Amino acid sequence: MVSEELLEKLNDQMNFEFFSSHAYLALAAYCASESWEGFSNWFVRQAEEEQAHGMKIFNFINDLGKRATISGMESPKNDTHSVLEAFESAYAHEQEVTRRIYALSDIALNEREHATYQFLKWFIDEQVEEESTVDSIVQRLRRIGNDGNALFILDAELGKRGAAPAAQ
Ligand code: FEO
Numbered sequence: 001m002v003s004e005e006l007l008e009k010l011n012d013q014m015n016f017e018f019f020s021s022h023a024y025l026a027l028a029a030y031c032a033s034e035s036w037e038g039f040s041n042w043f044v045r046q047a048e049e050e051q052a053h054g055m056k057i058f059n060f061i062n063d064l065g066k067r068a069t070i071s072g073m074e075s076p077k078n079d080t081h082s083v084l085e086a087f088e089s090a091y092a093h094e095q096e097v098t099r100r101i102y103a104l105s106d107i108a109l110n111e112r113e114h115a116t117y118q119f120l121k122w123f124i125d126e127q128v129e130e131e132s133t134v135d136s137i138v139q140r141l142r143r144i145g146n147d148g149n150a151l152f153i154l155d156a157e158l159g160k161r162g163a164a165p166a167a168q
């Protein structure tokens with residue numbers, strides 16, 4: 001049986017995933033405004049993924065026989081000034097998501113709410129991949145520095161990112 005506290009935290013995480021989607025769209029907008037179409041594509045795909053993450057929790061709350069509460073949200077960061085800064089803020093954001101998923105999982109474990117913990121396990125695994133992917137791009141961008149040709153190559157590579165399969 002999910003406690004009120006756990007339900008509230010699940011709901012908070014659902015809304016944070018939707019906020020994440022907005023945060024990535026803002027980064028996509030910056031990249032598009034600088035004609036970095038590949039980087040912009042990567043962030044648009046990431047925004048789509050975050051929307052799917054939010055819906056995954058929305059559906060889980062429904063499955064629990066509870067009602068999700070959709071909240072308003074603050075504006076994401078809209079004053080990015082470089083591609084490196086965009087990916088650095090993405091990495092910091094994913095670290096925050098991981099902290100939140102861990103805190104949520106701690107509550108589920110403390111309550112011995114195994115079904116919810118099992119559900120959250122998917123997010124725990126996903127965060128390992130998310131952090132690793134973004135960190136790798138940050139490291140590559142730092143190495144690239146002001147090398148325009150290398151930046152064009154990475155932009156083209158990230159432009160190939162396609163839509164992820166819908167989260168189950
Ligand atoms: Fe849904 Fe990127 O965390």
